Amino acid sequence: MGSVSKEILQDVPPYLRVYNDGTIERLVGTEVVPPTADSATGVTSKDVLISPKTAVSARLYRPTLSSPTQKLPLLIYFHGGAFCIASPSFPLYHRSVNNLVSESRVIAVSVDYRLVPEHPLPAAFDDAWDALRWASSHVPGGTGTEEWLKENVDFNRVFLAGDSAGATIAHHTAIRIGTKPDPNIAFKISGIILINPYFWGKEPIGSEAKDSMKKAMVDKWWQFACPPGSSLGLDDPLINPMAKGAPDLSGMGCSRVIVTVAGKDILRDRGCLYYESLVKSKWEGKAEMMEIDGEDHVFHIFNPDGDKAVNMIKRLATFINQQ
Structure with missing residues (x-):
């Protein structure tokens, strides 16, 4: 035959x-790299299982400690990749989170959420929620067994962060915790970090209207990842937090937000619109925005040693550690 x-x-x-x-x-x-003890930064990493049911795991990061019981902020990180590629062990993400941990002095949980199309959305968003529940199991008196979280996390300082699609996940997780509190999550979110967030919409704004080829490419990314059965397409609230029917931004479940955008990124104008909408909403927190001129989408992932990437990481570290 x-x-x-x-x-x-x-x-x-x-x-x-x-x-x-x-x-x-x-x-x-x-590509993947194993967890390491990085001699250059003093950051150590290891992989752990978060959910036996879904097999979702995470890569943990810990900087050099001044004492075995030193308490540090907790950063729960979601990588980018249009919901369909990459992982915490992808070399560029491993290095990026390692650098952020080194500069900001945090314990980080980089979540290996499930990817499209094998696991249609909202699986990735559900995995983010499970990661918060898992982290919360380590508060004093909890049932969690991971020593780095039990011994070294200050659960009064918990942050969510992500780049691109990961920033989208961080936003929705913060909205969910603000509007639908979960008794299994015992801490509050101090702030969220949105690096070049992947927000989109049907009607073009700003530079989207000038670059039809790139807009069509980004359209296709979401049309591929969009949850089965969604009738809203490019204006699904999962990708367009300003769309009709999206959760009101006043429900943001944290007191601080920082949004970074890159000047050459076609997603720039959506990030700016998000920041402006958040400031104009009835949310009572404080929002900051940082624009990096002359750079494209998630430039810091591809050129982590460049001056602009280093400066951005320093700004994010300041955001985490300000009192």
């Missing part, structure tokens, strides 16, 4: 292809 030809069913450049036999070929973001 002749062989059956393998055809591309869905092509989502530059990320992946889905073939008619169900095979998924990820084109980028597949």
Whole structure:
């Protein structure tokens, strides 16, 4: 018998292809590095299982301590990748979070949430919630067993952070904790860090209207990741927090937010609109925005040693540690 030809069913450049036999070929973001004891920064990392039910794990990071019981802020981090690629062990993400931990002096939990299309949204958002519950199990008197969290986390200083799609996850997690408190989450969120957030919408704004080719590419990313059965498409509240029917920004469950945008990023104007909408809302917290001129989307991931990336990480560290 002749062989059956393998055809591309869905092509989502530059990320992946889905073939008619169900095979998924990820084109980028597949490399991994093991957890390390980094001699340059003094940051140590290790991998842990968060949920036996879903097999969701996380990579933990801890800087050099001044004493075995030193208490540090907790940073729960969500990586980017359009919801469909990458992981905490991807070399660029491992280094980026390592650098942020070194500069800001935090214990970090970098969540390896489940990816589209094998696990359709909102699986990634559910995994973020499970990560908060898991972290909360380590508050004093809790049932958690991870020593780094039990011994070294100050649960009065908990932050959420993410870049691109990870920033989108951080936003929705903060909204959820502000509007639907969970008795299994015993701490409050002090602040969230949104690095080049992946927010989008049907009607173009700003530079989106001037670059139809790039807009079509970003449209395709969300059309691929959009939850099955969603009738709202590019204006689904999961990707457009300013869309009709999206949770009101006044419900943000933290007291501080910082948004970073990059001048050449087609997602820049959405990040600016989000910041402006948050400031104008009835939310009673404090919002900050940092724009990095001359750089593109998540530039700090690809050029972590550049002056602009180093300065941005320093600003984020200041945001975490300000009193």
